[in-house]
Amino acid sequence: MHKTWKIIKHEYTRHVFKKRFLFSLLSLPILVIAMAFIVIAMAFFTVETAPIGYIDQPGFLKDTTPVKIKGNIFEPIIEFIPYVDVKQAQSDLEAKIIQAYYVIPEDFPKNRNVGLIYLKAPSNDAQYQFMELVRKNIDVVQKMDPSVLARLQRGNVFTIVALDGSREMRQDQWFLIFLPIVAGITFIIVVLTSGGYLLQAVVEEKENRTMEIVITSVTPRQLMVGKTLGNIGVGLTQLVVWLIFLWIGISIAGKIWPVLHSITIPSYMFLIMALLFLPAFAMVAGIMSTIGGIMTEVREAQQISGVFSMLVTIPFYAITPIMMNPNSTLAIILSYFPLSAPITVMLRLALTTIPIWQIALIILMLVISAILSMWFAGRVFRMGMLQYGKRLSFRQLFGKQEAA
Amino acid sequence: MSIININNISKRFGATQAVDQLSFQVQPGEIFGLLGPNGAGKTTCIRMVLDIFEPDSGEIQIMGGPMTDEKKNRIGYLPEERGLYQDIPLSRCLTFLASLKGLPEKSIGAKLDEYLKLFELYEVKDKKVKELSKGMQQKAQLIATLIHDPELVIIDEPFAALDPINVQMVKDILEEKRSEGKAIIMSTHQMNQAEELCDRILLINHGHQVLYGTLQDIQTQFASQDVLVTSLSPLPETIVGVKDIRQVNGRDLLVLAEETQPNQVLKQLINQGIEITAFEIAIPPLNEIFIQVVKKQAEEQDA
Numbered sequence: 001m002h003k004t005w006k007i008i009k010h011e012y013t014r015h016v017f018k019k020r021f022l023f024s025l026l027s028l029p030i031l032v033i034a035m036a037f038i039v040i041a042m043a044f045f046t047v048e049t050a051p052i053g054y055i056d057q058p059g060f061l062k063d064t065t066p067v068k069i070k071g072n073i074f075e076p077i078i079e080f081i082p083y084v085d086v087k088q089a090q091s092d093l094e095a096k097i098i099q100a101y102y103v104i105p106e107d108f109p110k111n112r113n114v115g116l117i118y119l120k121a122p123s124n125d126a127q128y129q130f131m132e133l134v135r136k137n138i139d140v141v142q143k144m145d146p147s148v149l150a151r152l153q154r155g156n157v158f159t160i161v162a163l164d165g166s167r168e169m170r171q172d173q174w175f176l177i178f179l180p181i182v183a184g185i186t187f188i189i190v191v192l193t194s195g196g197y198l199l200q201a202v203v204e205e206k207e208n209r210t211m212e213i214v215i216t217s218v219t220p221r222q223l224m225v226g227k228t229l230g231n232i233g234v235g236l237t238q239l240v241v242w243l244i245f246l247w248i249g250i251s252i253a254g255k256i257w258p259v260l261h262s263i264t265i266p267s268y269m270f271l272i273m274a275l276l277f278l279p280a281f282a283m284v285a286g287i288m289s290t291i292g293g294i295m296t297e298v299r300e301a302q303q304i305s306g307v308f309s310m311l312v313t314i315p316f317y318a319i320t321p322i323m324m325n326p327n328s329t330l331a332i333i334l335s336y337f338p339l340s341a342p343i344t345v346m347l348r349l350a351l352t353t354i355p356i357w358q359i360a361l362i363i364l365m366l367v368i369s370a371i372l373s374m375w376f377a378g379r380v381f382r383m384g385m386l387q388y389g390k391r392l393s394f395r396q397l398f399g400k401q402e403a404a
Numbered sequence: 405m406s407i408i409n410i411n412n413i414s415k416r417f418g419a420t421q422a423v424d425q426l427s428f429q430v431q432p433g434e435i436f437g438l439l440g441p442n443g444a445g446k447t448t449c450i451r452m453v454l455d456i457f458e459p460d461s462g463e464i465q466i467m468g469g470p471m472t473d474e475k476k477n478r479i480g481y482l483p484e485e486r487g488l489y490q491d492i493p494l495s496r497c498l499t500f501l502a503s504l505k506g507l508p509e510k511s512i513g514a515k516l517d518e519y520l521k522l523f524e525l526y527e528v529k530d531k532k533v534k535e536l537s538k539g540m541q542q543k544a545q546l547i548a549t550l551i552h553d554p555e556l557v558i559i560d561e562p563f564a565a566l567d568p569i570n571v572q573m574v575k576d577i578l579e580e581k582r583s584e585g586k587a588i589i590m591s592t593h594q595m596n597q598a599e600e601l602c603d604r605i606l607l608i609n610h611g612h613q614v615l616y617g618t619l620q621d622i623q624t625q626f627a628s629q630d631v632l633v634t635s636l637s638p639l640p641e642t643i644v645g646v647k648d649i650r651q652v653n654g655r656d657l658l659v660l661a662e663e664t665q666p667n668q669v670l671k672q673l674i675n676q677g678i679e680i681t682a683f684e685i686a687i688p689p690l691n692e693i694f695i696q697v698v699k700k701q702a703e704e705q706d707a
Contacts, residue, residue, distance in 0.1 A: 007504075010500050014491070208489060208490055209485040210487040211487070212483040212487070213481060214501075215456055217501070217504035218476075
């Protein structure tokens with residue numbers, strides 16, 4: 001174990017402390033931060049912050065204290081300025097002192113109609129702020145139970161429940177559809193990064209001819225386990241760093257849009273995700289290690305591994321038919337194919353109810369695939385480790401012959 | 405007690421019998437030459453000793469028993485296929501390899517610096533391995549083989565890619581290790597080096613043992629009825645009992661008739677007043693023995 005740990009550490013540090021890795025690690029967060037800055041800058045220059053005027057002909061608005069207490073760059077607090085006559089308001093609108101003005105006519109208490117005059121329509125939030133101001137001055141509202149008022153203001157929230165009660169989907173939890181997509185993309189990046197490093201590490205060991213020295217100090221099993229875990233660690237580091245940035249991003253965004261704080265991801269989603277992704281991760285690691293054991297050059301190995309990488313990403317190519325009909329034959333076939341299963345199942349899970357037995361069967365299939373893949377990788381590794389500059393033959397792979 | 409005890413090991417790869425019924429021992433404090441032409445089975449034999457391959461039959465005992473993880477730490481190996489991690493600094497590469505041999509990380513630094521200075525690599529220790537010359541990489545590989553002070557050193561072609569100064573330095577190190585009681589197995593094609601360094605040799609061909617024993621015994625076994633003479637005055641044109649006189653490296657090689665004894669010739673020369681400064685039995689060089697034996701085997705196989 002001690003020596004395995006040394007190999008894990010060696011494999012991990014030789015990638016993680018390289019400029020290339022740091023660049024790829026930070027490139028995504030930097031890109032996201034840059035995009036956020038662009039969005040904020042655009043908001044700064046485009047979001048209208050000018051006051052809105054109003055002419056209250058019936059003298060309806062007794063309480064004109066602002067409704068919104070906290071604003072942000074995208075949805076600022078709008079100041080509402082009272083005008084005595086339309087002429088003055090129109091003149092200020094044209095002079096761009098105000099962005100629009102409301103006219104509350106004499107018959108408002110009866111008809112509840114308000115006029116809005118603008119050159120460019122104010123944002124929905126600005127209009128909402130004025131509506132709230134008007135609403136709180138209505139007698140009925142003032143006398144209403146605050147909890148009833150809150151319910152009325154929130155409106156309807158539909159919850160769709162599966163017939164067997166196994167799951168439900170709330171109208172305001174629409175973002176759960178995006179979770180499998182984001183999780184799938186993250187899975188692909190992490191798996192392919194780790195797999196790529198592992199592939200490279202195995203082929204390089206042969207290319208550099210270091211294998212023969214190392215296996216006189218450690219067993220082939222220790223070497224392979226060390227390499228696999230070290231390179232998986234590299235992928236997980238990438239994942240953890242990105243998740244930290246995501247968490248920071250959501251925390252910052254949460255300050256701007258408090259609605260983000262109400263996001264709750266059901267725990268079963270995480271459980272299924274872990275049960276699907278972990279064996280799939282081991283399976284891909286086994287495949288990459290096998291390719292590395294067979295091939296003699298990094299470039300050649302990368303070309304072959306590209307085919308397998310494509311099979312992992314195939315559900316994204318078929319995302320439209322899968323999401324349009326998550327129980328179609330195509331979606332089910334892709335769910336039962338080990339390489340495409342994790343992402344297909346996650347995509348389907350967002351939109352349909354997959355029977356528990358089917359999920360269990362797919363997870364079992366992935367676990368078996370992972371065991372077989374790692375076992376085969378170990379066999380190939382032992383056979384190919386001393387075969388310099390020569391690919392393992394088909395006969396060697398599936399026969400009994402040992403490589404000299 | 406022998407540090408290595410090999411008893412009748414055999415190994416087959418498909419249709420090729422790489423090693424066939426090979427037996428030998430290696431003692432502490434000796435340099436043991438494992439010799440043979442390309443494809444003779446030397447590397448397979450070494451790999452079986454190192455537990456990389458398992459023999460199909462026969463028994464291998466290392467330091468009194470089967471190979472263990474602990475014993476692996478007491479062996480230094482320089483394979484024929486040289487290799488170091490190319491993309492990392494030299495000192496980091498050697499530190500990693502030394503740590504795999506069980507050296508505590510705290511003690512590696514000082515020891516590594518000592519070896520790097522000895523091999524004149526200290527100045528380039530922070531350079532990436534791929535930036536070093538072939539000779540430098542060869543020396544670095546020797547450091548990886550010796551840094552953990554192994555009891556058994558197995559080296560395959562240790563002088564390849566080294567200049568004469570470094571060849572001499574490596575020879576000195578190997579001799580020093582021998583005098584410290586370490587066992588060294590040296591596989592090489594350079595017969596002059598084997599002749600100079602080895603105490604005993606094993607010559608194998610097609611996986612079979614061809615010659616095995618002390619260098620002196622083998623050379624005596626192959627010695628002919630010839631003597632080498634160095635003299636201050638010229639030798640007579642004809643000497644009784646001598647079939648032929650040839651010049652070899654400024655000395656006279658006297659080919660004796662079958663019934664002639666060397667001391668008879670020496671007596672004759674002294675009686676004739678020849679001033680002799682050296683008179684020795686012409687021992688055949690190992691290279692000659694090697695070629696002779698391998699050729700003979702090839703002829704026998706063809707026949």
